[in-house]
Amino acid sequence: MTPPSSVHVVGGGWAGLAAAVELARNNVHVTLLEASRQLGGRARRVPFDDIGVDNGQHLMIGAYRETLALLQALHAPNAPPVLRAPLSLTLLNANYGFRLAAPRLPAPLHLLAALLLATGLSFTQRLSALNFCVAMAVHKFSLEQDISVAELLKRYRQHGRLTECLWEPLCLATLNTPLELASAEVFLTVLRDAFTQARGDSDLVFSKTDLGALVPDPLVDFIETRGGHVLLGERVTALQFDGDTLSGLETSVQPHRASRVILATPAYATHRLVQEQPRLQQLAGALSSFDYQPICTVYLKYAPSVSLGQMLIGMTGGFTQWLFDRGHCGQPGIMAAVISAHGNHMNLDNETLVRHVTSEISSHFPHWPLPLRNFVVREKRATFTCKVGINATRPDEATAINGLWIAGDYTNTGYPATLEGAVRSGMRAARAVLMNLR
Numbered sequence: 032m033t034p035p036s037s038v039h040v041v042g043g044g045w046a047g048l049a050a051a052v053e054l055a056r057n058n059v060h061v062t063l064l065e066a067s068r069q070l071g072g073r074a075r076r077v078p079f080d081d082i083g084v085d086n087g088q089h090l091m092i093g094a095y096r097e098t099l100a101l102l103q104a105l106h107a108p109n110a111p112p113v114l115r116a117p118l119s120l121t122l123l124n125a126n127y128g129f130r131l132a133a134p135r136l137p138a139p140l141h142l143l144a145a146l147l148l149a150t151g152l153s154f155t156q157r158l159s160a161l162n163f164c165v166a167m168a169v170h171k172f173s174l175e176q177d178i179s180v181a182e183l184l185k186r187y188r189q190h191g192r193l194t195e196c197l198w199e200p201l202c203l204a205t206l207n208t209p210l211e212l213a214s215a216e217v218f219l220t221v222l223r224d225a226f227t228q229a230r231g232d233s234d235l236v237f238s239k240t241d242l243g244a245l246v247p248d249p250l251v252d253f254i255e256t257r258g259g260h261v262l263l264g265e266r267v268t269a270l271q272f273d274g275d276t277l278s279g280l281e282t283s284v285q286p287h288r289a290s291r292v293i294l295a296t297p298a299y300a301t302h303r304l305v306q307e308q309p310r311l312q313q314l315a316g317a318l319s320s321f322d323y324q325p326i327c328t329v330y331l332k333y334a335p336s337v338s339l340g341q342m343l344i345g346m347t348g349g350f351t352q353w354l355f356d357r358g359h360c361g362q363p364g365i366m367a368a369v370i371s372a373h374g375n376h377m378n379l380d381n382e383t384l385v386r387h388v389t390s391e392i393s394s395h396f397p398h399w400p401l402p403l404r405n406f407v408v409r410e411k412r413a414t415f416t417c418k419v420g421i422n423a424t425r426p427d428e429a430t431a432i433n434g435l436w437i438a439g440d441y442t443n444t445g446y447p448a449t450l451e452g453a454v455r456s457g458m459r460a461a462r463a464v465l466m467n468l469r
């Protein structure tokens with residue numbers, strides 16, 4: 032029997048974790064190096080009072096095939112702790128309410144029927160949204176040249192309330208980028224994958240646990256029982272080369288001999304590690320072209336009896352964009368108010384922001400008591416800005432150095448910065464390494 036090969040994965044975000052799982056289940060000994068003291072990266076557990084919440088409330092959809100398969104692998108033989116619900120969106124505004132729910136029809140009829148039956152829009156607006164979807168389907172959800180989502184919506188006369196309560200919340204939720212900057216090409220990819228193939232693709236998928244219990248916790252056991260190691264608090268500080276071939280890693284703890292490495296660090300961290308290597312100048316140039324958008328999550332702890340009556344609602348006209356009820360994670364009374372992308376909220380101190388968010392919530396739910404506690408998480412580089420033309424600059428997993436691959440949500444998956452983008456990229460890098468090992 033040939034002895035197992037050995038691969039180093041640098042970075043324990045979901046891209047690195049997915050790569051590690053794919054390698055380990057193919058008889059590869061993985062050494063996973065993570066700079067911080069915990070796994071999960073931008074999708075990790077953080078403490079709030081005596082419970083674990085997430086560094087930002089995350090939502091998945093049924094079209095996240097690789098992510099759902101990863102959860103299946105890590106939680107076998109039990110079902111992964113997630114809840115799936117058919118697409119249903121409620122948006123509240125001071126002047127109107129908007130509601131859309133997908134009926135049990137095959138895709139894409141479920142979307143078309145949902146739009147036609149939506150409440151809160153005029154008949155003309157609903158017809159206009161329908162026309163837009165049909166036109167995009169005719170064009171196979173692709174464009175000759177990338178433009179902004181704002182420009183695309185303008186061309187198809189998606190104005191006023193239609194944009195305010197449908198397209199803008201969808202764009203911010205999926206691309207975390209304002210309409211004027213956001214890439215229509217990436218937005219259309221998301222719409223195509225979520226709405227056109229199977230009805231279940233548009234399901235909303237919620238974790239029933241905090242994100243730490245969903246992937247990082249079971250992963251450690253998965254890797255270690257297959258002969259690998261998970262090393263926390265070990266930052267990779269430099270790559271070592273022998274000509275055009277990778278030969279090792281320097282870390283904050285010890286040097287490692289390494290002939291195959293997946294760098295699953297964020298674009299800016301990968302840039303620092305590759306910028307001095309002459310063969311990686313093109314990659315370094317691509318990595319330096321990314322810029323970033325924040326996501327701010329305000330957790331509010333109400334009495335356990337307080338409930339939204341549904342898992343999430345959207346809000347427009349204030350700072351709060353989405354309000355999640357974490358009752359579904361076994362945390363009754365904990366609400367997560369999510370604010371995507373740059374905006375004035377980033378200039379407010381936490382106390383003022385909490386006051387605004389609480390008052391916005393009270394205006395829609397006047398019978399709720401005041402929250403007992405709050406906790407604000409600001410992730411300044413939550414996602415890359417998914418700007419026009421971004422796909423042309425996103426690098427592939429292979430690099431110009433033998434033995435070095437990259438992974439991360441920013442790589443060339445066609446997806447915005449999401450869990451699915453990260454997992455897909457990790458899987459792709461792992462499969463490229465496995466091919467190289469054959």
Ligand SMILES: Cc1cc2nc3c(=O)[nH]c(=O)nc-3n(C[C@H](O)[C@H](O)[C@H](O)COP(=O)(O)OP(=O)(O)OC[C@H]3O[C@@H](n4cnc5c(N)ncnc54)[C@H](O)[C@@H]3O)c2cc1C
Pocket residue numbers: 041042043044045046047064065066067070071072073074086087088089090091265266267268295296297300326327328410412413414438439440441448449450451452453
């Ligand atoms: C607040 C917030 C809300 C979000 N909401 C959603 C959502 O609802 N749905 C969704 O699909 N996506 C969401 N996302 C996006 C999603 O979380 C990210 O796209 C995904 O987690 C990125 O994973 P990654 O592995 O590519 O990168 P990261 O998670 O950034 O992982 C990189 C890892 O590398 C480590 N590292 C860096 N440098 C080094 C080094 N030198 N040596 C060793 N380790 C290093 C870091 O510590 C980190 O753990 C959200 C993100 C945030 C921040």
